[in-house]
Amino acid sequence: MKSFGEITGCVTKPPDSVIKTGENVTETGKSVTKVGESGNKTAENVIKGSFKIHKSDDDKMLAFGWANVAVTADGKQVTDLQEDIVDPEVLEEAAYQFVELYREGGEMHERGGCAVLIESIMFTKEKMVVMGIPEGTLPEAWWIGFKVTDPDVWDKVKSGEYQMFSIEGMAERIEVKEDG
Secondary structure, three states: OOEHHHHHOOOOOOHHHOOOOOOOOEEEOOOOEEEOOOOOEEOOOEEEOOOEEEEEEOOOOEEEEEEEEEEOOOOOEEEOOOOEEEOHHHHHHHHHHHHHHOOEEEEOOOEEEEEEEEEEEEEOHHHHHHHOOOOOOOOEEEEEEEEEOOHHHHHHHHHOOOOEOOOOOOOOEEEEEOOO
8 A cells, every 4th residue: 555645745634643833734823723522721732733634455445544633643732724722531432423423535525425434543641542553653643544435535635635634513712811
């Protein structure tokens, strides 16, 4: 199986290893939004990032990667491109609901029927302990895989036009207060 980088020429790294300021990931401490909990929270050690497709199989039209990372392997809370912070418990529930109720991949949130979910695991601290994965190895995150059923969408994945997953959902937004 070829990596997404081999197919597209894009260099991708797991989100927990990309913790420096750059085009896709920025360390920040500004006001952000916490998803799914009530009350004010403080933004500490926040990482802003997007999560790219990490593996793909050209012959089978399969794509794999992080749907969302809540906390990096070294314990830093992640802020996504929409300025949202999602706690691992909230992400886990959202992942289960997506698998139970939807399982379909679309194109840019405009049309469905382009892909089918074939793999999903929410890596929590508890599950990683049971699996024997040492602490600090993987992020608390949701890993997914899709079989792309639309050849035009697959061409866009291969060309690098579509480089990441985007999971649509609804949540209650609660402002996070800055330290100091």
